[in-house]
Amino acid sequence: xxxxxxxxxxxxxxxxxxxxxxxxxxxxxxxxxxxxxxxxxxxxxxxxxxxxxxxxxxxxxxxxxxxxxxxxxxxxxxxxxxxxxxxxxxxxxxxxxxxxxxxxxxxxxxxxxxxxxxxxxxxxxxxxxxxxxxxxxxxxxxxxxxxxxxxxxxxxxxxxxxxxxxxxxxxxxxxxxxxxxxxxxxxxxxxxxxxxxxxxxxxx
Amino acid sequence: xxxxxxxxxxxxxxxxxxxxxxxxxxxxxxxxxxxxxxxxxxxxxxxxxxxxxxxxxxxxxxxxxxxxxxxxxxxxxxxxxxxxxxxxxxxxxxxxxxxxxxxxxxxxxxxxxxxxxxxxxxxxxxxxxxxxxxxxxxxxxxxxxxxxxxxxxxxxxxxxxxxxxxxxxxxxxxxxxxxxxxxxxxxxxxxxxxxxxxxxxxxx
DNA sequence: ACCTGAACACCGTTCAAGT
DNA sequence: ACCTGAACACCGTTCAAGT
Numbered sequence: 001x002x003x004x005x006x007x008x009x010x011x012x013x014x015x016x017x018x019x020x021x022x023x024x025x026x027x028x029x030x031x032x033x034x035x036x037x038x039x040x041x042x043x044x045x046x047x048x049x050x051x052x053x054x055x056x057x058x059x060x061x062x063x064x065x066x067x068x069x070x071x072x073x074x075x076x077x078x079x080x081x082x083x084x085x086x087x088x089x090x091x092x093x094x095x096x097x098x099x100x101x102x103x104x105x106x107x108x109x110x111x112x113x114x115x116x117x118x119x120x121x122x123x124x125x126x127x128x129x130x131x132x133x134x135x136x137x138x139x140x141x142x143x144x145x146x147x148x149x150x151x152x153x154x155x156x157x158x159x160x161x162x163x164x165x166x167x168x169x170x171x172x173x174x175x176x177x178x179x180x181x182x183x184x185x186x187x188x189x190x191x192x193x194x195x196x197x198x199x200x201x202x203x204x
Numbered sequence: 205x206x207x208x209x210x211x212x213x214x215x216x217x218x219x220x221x222x223x224x225x226x227x228x229x230x231x232x233x234x235x236x237x238x239x240x241x242x243x244x245x246x247x248x249x250x251x252x253x254x255x256x257x258x259x260x261x262x263x264x265x266x267x268x269x270x271x272x273x274x275x276x277x278x279x280x281x282x283x284x285x286x287x288x289x290x291x292x293x294x295x296x297x298x299x300x301x302x303x304x305x306x307x308x309x310x311x312x313x314x315x316x317x318x319x320x321x322x323x324x325x326x327x328x329x330x331x332x333x334x335x336x337x338x339x340x341x342x343x344x345x346x347x348x349x350x351x352x353x354x355x356x357x358x359x360x361x362x363x364x365x366x367x368x369x370x371x372x373x374x375x376x377x378x379x380x381x382x383x384x385x386x387x388x389x390x391x392x393x394x395x396x397x398x399x400x401x402x403x404x405x406x407x408x
Numbered sequence: 409a410c411c412t413g414a415a416c417a418c419c420g421t422t423c424a425a426g427t
Numbered sequence: 428a429c430c431t432g433a434a435c436a437c438c439g440t441t442c443a444a445g446t
Contacts, residue, residue, distance in 0.1 A: 030316070034439060044412050046441080055439065109374070110316070112234070118378055128379045148380075155380045156368060156388045163367020164360060170313070174322055175332045176352075176359045184360045191399030192392065198402055238420060248431050250422080259420065 013051050015041045020062050021104065029107035032059070059111045060123060066104045067126035073097045074133055084193060086137045091161065091185055098165060109166060134158055141196060157192055161185050217255050219245045224266050225308065233311035236263070263315045264327060270308045271330035277301045278337055288397060290341045295365065295389055302369060313370060338362055345400060361396055365389050 007015065019040045023032050034055055038045040052058040077093040079086060098105045113119065134154040135147075142150040164173075164184045173179040211219065223244045227236050238259055242249040256262040281297040283290060302309045317323065338358040339351075346354040368377075368388045377383040 033437085035437085045439080046413075047411055049440075050410070109376075110314075112314070112374060118375055124379050127376070131379055151380050152388070152391065155377055155383070156391045159368040159371045159377060159388065160364030160392050161367065162371060163365065164363040166370075167363045167366060170316060171322055172313075172331070173359055173363060175328050175335055176355050179359070184356070184363065187356065187360045188364050188396065191396045193395075193399065194402055195395030195398035195400075198398055237418085239418085249420080250432075251430055253421075254429070 009051065012041075012043075012047070016048055016051060016058070017062055017065060020058060021065070024062065024103050024107050025101070026103075028103045029059070029110050032107075034058075056111075056113050059107065060113060060120070062104075063108050063111060064123055064126050066101065066108060067123075067130065069101070070094075070097050071126070071129055071133075074130065078133075078136070083137060083140050084190075087134075087189060087193070088186070090133060090137055091189065092182070094161075095165070095182055095185070098169075102169075106169070109162075131155060131158065141193075153196065157189065160188050160192070164188060213255065216245075216247075216251070220252055220255060220262065221266055221269060224262060225269070228266065228307050228311050229305075230307075232307045233263070233314050236311075238262075260315075260317050263311065264317060264324070266308075267312050267315060268327055268330050270305065270312060271327075271334065273305070274298075274301055275330070275333055275337075278334065282337075282340070287341060287344050288394075291338075291393060291397070292390070294337060294341055295393065296386070298365075299369070299386055299389070302373075306373075310373070313366075335359060335362065345397075357400060361393065364392050364396070368392060 016037060019037050020032060023036055023040065032055075034045045034048055037058075038048060048058070052061070074090060074093050074097070077086075077089040079089060081089070118124075131151070131154055134157065135150055138150060138154055138157075142153075165181050167173045168179050168181040168184070173184075220241055223241050224236060227240055227244065236259075238249045238252055241262075242252060252262070256265070278294060278297050278301070281290075281293040283293060285293070322328075335355070335358055338361065339354055342354060342358055342361075346357075369385050371377045372383050372385045372388070377388075
């Protein structure tokens with residue numbers, strides 16, 4: 001079996017996350033296990049505990065990588081169009097990412113850290129980076145306004161879209177005949193943006 | 205140990221679901237197990253397989269009960285106010301139900317039937333009943349219009365709210381300073397309804 | 409210092425054997 | 428006909444023992 005001389009701590013970390021990613025991609029997050037990861041990299045399961053606190057910790061770090069990859073995909077959609085078109089490009093980019101990485105994307109939300117505590121800062125920083133993409137897109141609607149207000153709108157819209165995508169993904173919107181996620185997302189975005197635009201002068 | 209003479213098939217079914225509900229309420233869905241259910245009703249785990257196909261099936265039937273209870277709670281919020289007020293009452297009722305039954309509510313969405321197939325009709329009928337409550341509330345905005353259009357709007361709005369509530373529940377919206385679910389939900393509803401109202405004549 | 413592998417305390421599910 | 432309980436094939440996690 002492998003020994004310290006074979007792989008450095010950092011190499012081992014990489015191998016473990018790589019193996020975990022692969023296992024999730026192929027068989028889905030629910031069937032991921034420490035034992036499978038161990039056997040797929042040729043180490044005993046015990047070794048993984050030298051690098052990760054437990055499976056929860058490992059999955060959280062895998063999810064952080066997924067968020068990094070998502071950011072790389074989404075940042076490419078930036079362009080100089082209207083708010084509506086920019087947002088639609090972002091939305092389509094997100095749906096493409098979900099489609100291409102479904103099991104990794106599911107792991108982002110199916111994983112529930114057992115501690116009821118807050119997520120670690122290094123994780124929230126990734127979420128923050130992604131939310132900033134939405135902020136940038138909606139910013140023209142909020143010229144000179146409180147940035148925390150912008151953030152609240154971005155988060156609300158993003159969470160709303162997440163709801164649509166995750167419910168259609170789990171077949172829980174089958175009660176409506178043809179639940180195309182993109183169509184429903186656009187319905188939400190369009191109405192939300194119209195509402196936002198027509199009410200901002202009253203509230204501003 | 206208990207025997208056929210002690211409990212009928214129907215009684216046993218009731219005992220199992222009751223025990224499962226209790227275990228989920230107290231310890232959460234992730235720690236529910238066939239063995240725990242068995243021991244809490246004084247039967248061996250094998251007996252449960254006479255009544256339910258497997259754990260997935262059992263949880264789906266537990267979730268159907270939760271949806272029934274939710275319907276009973278929500279139907280009480282019906283009143284003769286404006287669309288906006290009616291919807292807000294429905295929303296508050298939903299949030300109260302989530303608060304009072306958090307672990308059962310989580311089980312509704314954390315449970316992923318392993319078959320990628322559709323959910324059974326008896327389950328979707330419950331979802332349908334709940335969606336009808338939203339349809340009824342929004343109906344005044346869709347006088348004489350295609351009911352499938354109304355349904356699409358209801359489902360979109362409901363899925364959006366679900367996204368906000370589920371992300372705040374799992375601490376995944378902590379990146380915004382004070383993520384009060386009710387406030388964000390109202391933000392979504394208000395803008396969505398304004399957008400819906402101001403665009404319906406163009407599209408209608 | 410690092411890694412193993414047995415051990416512990418759990419799982420879901422099946423099924424021969426009992427009543 | 429119904430129920431048991433052992434059996435099978437898995438888990439996460441720990442830790443004494445080896446190198």
